[in-house]
Amino acid sequence: MATETPALFLSQIERYYPQSDGPLEILRKADFAIWPGELVALVAPSGTGKSTLLHVAGLLESPDSGEVFIGGVPTSQLDDKGLTRLRRTEIGFVYQFHHLLPEFTALENVVLPQRIRGLGKAEAESRATELLSFLGLGDRLDHLPGELSGGEQQRVAIGRAVANAPRVLLADEPTGNLDPHTSLHVFNTLVALARASGLAAVIATHNLDLAARMDRQVTIRDGMVVPLG
Numbered sequence: 001m002a003t004e005t006p007a008l009f010l011s012q013i014e015r016y017y018p019q020s021d022g023p024l025e026i027l028r029k030a031d032f033a034i035w036p037g038e039l040v041a042l043v044a045p046s047g048t049g050k051s052t053l054l055h056v057a058g059l060l061e062s063p064d065s066g067e068v069f070i071g072g073v074p075t076s077q078l079d080d081k082g083l084t085r086l087r088r089t090e091i092g093f094v095y096q097f098h099h100l101l102p103e104f105t106a107l108e109n110v111v112l113p114q115r116i117r118g119l120g121k122a123e124a125e126s127r128a129t130e131l132l133s134f135l136g137l138g139d140r141l142d143h144l145p146g147e148l149s150g151g152e153q154q155r156v157a158i159g160r161a162v163a164n165a166p167r168v169l170l171a172d173e174p175t176g177n178l179d180p181h182t183s184l185h186v187f188n189t190l191v192a193l194a195r196a197s198g199l200a201a202v203i204a205t206h207n208l209d210l211a212a213r214m215d216r217q218v219t220i221r222d223g224m225v226v227p228l229g
Contacts, residue, residue, distance in 0.1 A: 028223030
């Protein structure tokens, strides 16, 4: 694995926020790499920089210093258009709340990011159908989000996140709003999809049982990414 190019590599990342009594340092010379096909659990208490790390990794927030590499490509010199393109094609996001478009069906929610990328309607619908069927939603394609259970909505959100076959999937507490049984089912589905597609997944969670089932567990300590434990 180590001989491959990391799907995502954060090198010497620093991130701080100005305050009246001086800058608040969130990330300090943080290094983190994840390889294709690897699942990493990010287990960190609130306030330690977990969301900041995910935002920097997802190119939603620029570090104050350091470099973010996506598939070996440095991103610090990219303009807004270049960053948007990478986010659209190389990175998938899953949040604690599904954020589905309520007036669109499950199928349409997964088709949309593909159409934005430029795929034709037939090809986008074919891939969306395949993804949702893999996620156990083959009989829910024409349902609106309001007609789906919480677990089903989150599985649609997972399908939407990987619709463009990203290199990296970033999930921030993707099962945090679900009951334990539904949470386990959604988690298993997410892991199965990541394994089948070979993408690299960083999954932030407070559930240590779920975290233990991933390839590796890390946390944030003193602004740096370190192994959990």
